[in-house]
Structure formats: structure tokens, C-alpha cells
Amino acid sequence: MAQLLFCFLLTFAALGPFASEAAAPASLYNWMFLSVNDFTWSNCDGNWSGNIISLSVSPNPINIPGELTISIVLETTERLTAPTKIILTAKKKILLSWITLPCIDNIGSCTYDNICEVLDTSFPLGEPCPEPLHTYGIPCHCPFEAGVYSLPEATFTLPNVELPSWLTSGDYHVNAVIMADNQKFACANFTFFLGS
Structure with missing residues (x-):
């Protein structure tokens, strides 16, 4: 499953610039300080x-901009190859109700059809993967071999982000499904409170 979350996390690192550069009226976006609580x-x-x-x-809350410390162990019993799709809900x-958010400029309930291609564009082939992935032998390109992937505690600096004005404070639930060869490969749920 190492491939699951690292692919998932790498995808968002790669998609970040696409979302911020998407053509949309400036009034749809707000620069803001955010906090992520109770993840x-x-x-x-x-x-x-x-x-x-x-x-x-950690910490709780996670402040954006700020620092995020993460450790993760993933395991996969099968090789993950292109094309690989990520479906977010x-x-x-x-x-008292959970409302599904639409996909607007790569934010919300979106499907990313070829994550391997996004990774290849974001992390040039032939160059070492960015730290700390390189140090711990974690790939940043497909295919991802079967095995266990472990990232010990590492700290990252989170930059300020630009979010749509409709993405307001509240409780959120995100379901992430990874599909390969039209088969469901991995699935995870994430919950958090987003504050501003």
C-alpha cells in the first residue's frame, strides 16, 4: 500500500500548480490562513x-501556512502500473446532511485519469525523486512495485494556499479510490475540520 498513499500525496503535490493556475475569475478565490483540525x-x-x-x-491543528510532520507505512500486494486513476469524493x-461537492478547477469531487502521467510531468524522468522520498527509496513514478513503503517522521513546510471562496469552514469527508486496469486497487477515507 505504499503506493496508495504516496501516489495519493504525490498527486496533490503535482496537481497543486494546476489548480492555482486554472482559468477562473479572481473573485472565486481567496487567500487565507487555514487550519486543519481533528484529522x-x-x-x-x-x-x-x-x-x-x-x-x-501533527500538529493538531495543522496550520497553513505552517509545518506538517508526517509518518506513514503503506503496503501493496500487487504492482501498480499505468494507467492509474484516482477518484475523489x-x-x-x-x-445534519453530507453534501457532495462538485469538481471545480481540480478541487472537490474530482477524477484524475492518469496519475502516472501527472507524476512524470511534475517530477522529471531521469532525475532523483524529491526528498525525503529519495532518501528512503520511495519512487515518484509508475510503476510502483509490490512491497512495504515506509516514510519515518518527516517535516514539511506548507505554503499559503488559494482556495475557492465556496470552500468554507466546516466538517469534511474525502473518499479516495485508486484504480488500475479498471480494477479498484486501494481505498481510504479521510475526515477533518477545515477552519479559516
């Missing part, structure tokens, strides 16, 4: 080729 995760029910073994993030709690 939790779980593997989806069922048998999956990829699974999160452990995941720890993002929901926000409004009163």
Missing part, C-alpha cells in the same frame, strides 16, 4: 491490494 483516516472496508498500515500527522457536512 482522521481509515482504510475502506473490504479486501484491497493497497492499504495504509499506519499514518500519523469530497463531502461537506451541512446541518
Whole structure:
């Protein structure tokens, strides 16, 4: 499952510039200081080729901009190859109901059809993967071989982000599914409170 979360995390590192450069009226976006509180995760029910073994993030709350410390162990029993798709379903709690958010400029309930291609564009082939992936032998390109991937505690600096004005404070749930060869490979759930 090492491939699951690292692919998932790498995808968002790679997609970040695309979202911020998307053509949209400036009024749709706000620069803001954010905090992520009460982050939790779980593997989806069922048998999956990829699974999160452990995941720890701190501090609580996570301040953006600020520093994020993460450690993670992932395991996969099968080789993950291109094309690999990530399907995100993002929901926000409004009163007593969970409302599915649309996909707008790569934010929300979006499908990314070829993550391997995005990684190849974001991390040039033939060059070492960025730290700390390089130090711990974690690949940043497809294919991802079967095995266990472990990233010991590492600290990253989170830059300020630009989010749509409709992405307001509240409780969020994100389901992430990785598909390879039209088969579900891995699935995880993430919950958090987003504040500004």
C-alpha cells in the first residue's frame, strides 16, 4: 500500500500548480490562513491490494501556512502500473446532511485519469525523486512495485494556499479510490475540520 498513499500525496503535490493556475475569475478565490483540525483516516472496508498500515500527522491543528510532520507505512500486494486513476469524493457536512461537492478547477469531487502521467510531468524522468522520498527509496513514478513503503517522521513546510471562496469552514469527508486496469486497487477515507 505504499503506493496508495504516496501516489495519493504525490498527486496533490503535482496537481497543486494546476489548480492555482486554472482559468477562473479572481473573485472565486481567496487567500487565507487555514487550519486543519481533528484529522482522521481509515482504510475502506473490504479486501484491497493497497492499504495504509499506519499514518500519523501533527500538529493538531495543522496550520497553513505552517509545518506538517508526517509518518506513514503503506503496503501493496500487487504492482501498480499505468494507467492509474484516482477518484475523489469530497463531502461537506451541512446541518445534519453530507453534501457532495462538485469538481471545480481540480478541487472537490474530482477524477484524475492518469496519475502516472501527472507524476512524470511534475517530477522529471531521469532525475532523483524529491526528498525525503529519495532518501528512503520511495519512487515518484509508475510503476510502483509490490512491497512495504515506509516514510519515518518527516517535516514539511506548507505554503499559503488559494482556495475557492465556496470552500468554507466546516466538517469534511474525502473518499479516495485508486484504480488500475479498471480494477479498484486501494481505498481510504479521510475526515477533518477545515477552519479559516
